[in-house]
Amino acid sequence: MAPIILSRPRILVLLIALGIIATSLVVTSDHHNYWGVFDGAEPLDIPPPPERPPHMKNEDEILLEKLAIIFPVNNNTDMQFYRNTWMGDFLHPVCDWDEPGCKIVCNETSTYQTLDKKTFCFSRALKGQEDYKQMEFFIKLDDDSLVDKEYVLHLMRNNTGSNKPVYISDHTRLRDKGNPDTLDQVLYGNGKFYMFNHVLVDCLNTDFTYHGSRNEDLVFGGMVNSGCGGEKNVLFIQEDDNYIWHKEYKNKNKYIDLAFIKNH
Incomplete structure (x- = not known):
């Protein structure tokens, strides 16, 4: 073979x-x-991916971390609805018995006639449970009501740091001849919504006594009057019902029945 x-x-x-x-x-x-x-x-030598900057909380987020919405519930309460609103992260359901999601448990079956006992239950929890001592504001909300987020933030901004007990609601009075020294003509808030600060919680008289079964919101007003000095020392603020909805919500193309099943 010839060479190549x-x-x-x-x-x-x-x-x-x-x-x-x-x-x-x-x-x-x-x-x-x-x-x-x-x-x-x-x-x-592959460089690591750049670190994402930590989320910086804005002023509103910091304020809302100090809010607890006290929410008495029963078998008809639609928790799914409320958890899908802005209030979902701040709800503290008050339950008769221990169930998933309950924050305050009263260990007693309640009826419409015994809701005053449930009010004592959550009031004692707010005073005694350690996690509530870090809160600045509380809202007691009925399960057939809604409140506007920006309105709540407005109230928090205006009253944060107050050294006086703050009590925000649609206040009224009621004659109570059966309890002339404790509940008669006491100024108290409407139960659909009332908001108060930690200073008011600290002075609530949760050993307050009276005769007979009474409206739970009147009883809360009695605890405020007895422990905090009533109108002399408490800052009573009238709520703005343009930002609070009770039993129904109507706005533009929405019409929602918030009390489709009656609790009483």
Whole structure:
């Protein structure tokens, strides 16, 4: 067989082709880290992904961390509805018996006639449970009511840091001849919504006594009057019902019955 004789141009073409093939192998092996199968291979110097900056809480988020919405519930309460509103993260359901999601448990079956006992139950929890001592504001809300988020933030901004007990609601009075020294003509808030600060919680008289079964909201007013000094010392603020909805919500293309099943 005759020897293969390559001319100089052919040799140059062959060398160029071999160089291209070798370069491709090196690049491919770097990309796929083929060299890593050998002992002592240097790891690829791949920089870590950039760290995402931590979420900076705004003023509203910081305020709302200090809010607890006290929410007495019963078998008809639609928790799914309320958890899907802005209030969902701040709800503290008050339950008769311990169930998933309950924050305050009274261990007693309540009826419409015994809701005053449920009010004592959550009031004692607010005074005694450690996690509530970090809160600045509380809202007691009925399960057939809604309140506007921006309105609540407005109230919090205006009253944060107050050294006086703050009690926000649609206040009224009631004659109570059966309890002339404790409940008669006491100023108290409407139960659909009342809001108060931690200073008021600290002075609530949860050992307050009276005769007979009474409206639970009147009884809360009695605890305020007895423990906090009533109208002499408490800052009573009238609520704005343009931002609170009771039993129904109507706005633009929405009309929602908030009390479709009556509790009493």
